[in-house]
Amino acid sequence: MINLCNTACLNPPHTFFMLAFFGFGMLIGSFLNVCIYRMPKGESLAFPASHCPQCQTALHFYDNIPVLSYLFLRGKCRFCKAPISEQYPLVELLTGLLFMLTVLRFGFSLSVPVYATLQAILIVAIFVDAAHMIIPDKITIPGIIIGFLASFLPRHPVSWQNSLLGILVAGGFLYLVAVLSVVILKKEGMGGGDIKLAAAIGAFLGWQRSFLAVMLGAFLGSVVGIALILIRRKGRKEYIPFGPFLACGAIISLYWGNELIDWYLSFFR
Ligand SMILES: [Zn+2]
Structure with a gap:
């Protein structure tokens, strides 16, 4: 049986920290989406701010919350109703899960x-x-x-x-x-x-x-x-x-x- 928490990690991290890392991971995942979308096109990561690729409208911060905004908007742009790729919430969720797993596996180090x-x-x-x-x-x-x-x-x-x-x-x-x-x-x-x-x-x-x-x-x-x-x-x-x-x-x-x-x-x- 493979032990998820290695021997160096005697005190498994508290649930609060696990959730904090999950949330932090989802925020990083949101940034990774920008990298995934813009890097192959050679675009800047910082400018312009997040916008709908279809209608170019800049997003409100509350339309940019990892996973939750996607669910709340039912996968569509608030302005032009163009579908948002499910890759966005997928990357955010994946990053959140992996960050949580990292702290679970390697403890606080x-x-x-x-x-x-x-x-x-x-x-x-x-x-x-x-x-x-x-x-x-x-x-x-x-x-x-x-x-x-x-x-x-x-x-x-x-x-x-x-x-x-x-x-x-x-x-x-x-x-x-x-x-x-x-x-x-x-x-x-x-x-x-x-x-x-x-x-x-x-x-x-x-x-x-x-x-x-x-x-x-x-x-x-x-x-x-x-x-x-x-x-x-x-x-x-x-x-x-x-x-x-x-x-x-x-x-x-x-x-x-x-x-x-x-x-x-x-x-x-
Ligand atoms: Zn749009």
Whole structure:
């Protein structure tokens, strides 16, 4: 049985803090929606203020409350009644849940803001890559730097040596896959964005858990890819972005990576 609250967390956080992190996560999720929507277009994150993409009317602050505004407006713009994508409340809810899970799993430590940052990057990567088949440098490059710098924090579980090794192992492995697929398969199988995202995951998680994230991502991607071909939603030659699977692999590895690695290694003892 996997223990959700690790041994370092002797006093499980109070319900109040859990809910506070959930609410804070939803607010961050609201900002991530802006990143997801504007970054691929190269637009500023700060200006203009939130507006309806259909009628361009600026939103009141009370139409911008995570999830609740969506429910209250029944998924439609207050002014022009254009439908609001359900991706907005989904991202807010997902971010809130993951932030709550982070404090539940890692207790009150400096690792909580670090891992929250990693997950914010992963959420943006998932939704941008799924829609546009790109992963913005604006999230991966700062991710590599923040992940590495965080390894110098006191009692952070990943040493700076391991963080550096993570960048090289996870990023290097995908770089190798990219080179080999061009040489052997004569097609581009891995984008530069995937390589940089893997390097960022490596910086945050260290080489063991980031390598596991890549393996989990490849496994999830194959399962979904085969399923899509079987139900004929995709042709055999169509491209399925790897970023969302890699990001999901990283989230699994963040929470349960050490247990999964121990379980795997137990077969060889
Ligand atoms: Zn509108």
